[in-house]
Amino acid sequence: MDCKANQKMLPAFLAGKLETRELKQFLIHVENCEECMEELTIQYLVMTGAAILEEGNSFDLHKELEGLLEEARKRVRKRRILTIFSYLCEIFxxxxxxxxxxxxxFG
Ligand SMILES: [Zn+2]
Incomplete structure (x- = not known):
């Protein structure tokens, strides 16, 4: 996936609306592409910035974003386990x- 396609998925990612397959591709790209990670950070800041300013909280952007990415990775992993499990059920x-x-x- 190229950067353009990846950045198109950004709003859906931030809204939590990517399908698992898209999510996986998105994560792989973002983690290996400095430019897209930067774009994600900016978009995330824009999305969360207003709410944070209103609340007046101190806010660690990178920590929050890392938390968001970790959640997404967990979702992808969980889905993969489910997929493997359903394959096994089918085989059985x-x-x-x-x-x-x-x-x-023969009986
Ligand atoms: Zn990129």
């Missing part, structure tokens, strides 16, 4: 069917 179901067929034919 197929094996069970084969086993039943064998028992019917």
């Amino acid at each position: 179901a197929i094996l069970a069917v084969i086993l039943i067929l064998i028992m019917v034919v």
Whole structure:
């Protein structure tokens, strides 16, 4: 994915609306592309800035952003485990069917 495509996904990322596959691509790119990480930081600041100024809180932007990225990584990992698990279930179901067929034919 190039930078242009990545930065197009930024608003959806910040809104938490990326699908897992997109999210994964987005994270991989952002973590390896200084320019896009910078763009993400700026967009994040713009998005959260107003709310923070209103509340008057002290705010560690990089810590907050890192937290957001970590959440996203967890989401991708969790989804991957679910996907593997559902594949395994499918394989077991197929094996069970084969086993039943064998028992019917040879039993
Ligand atoms: Zn980039």
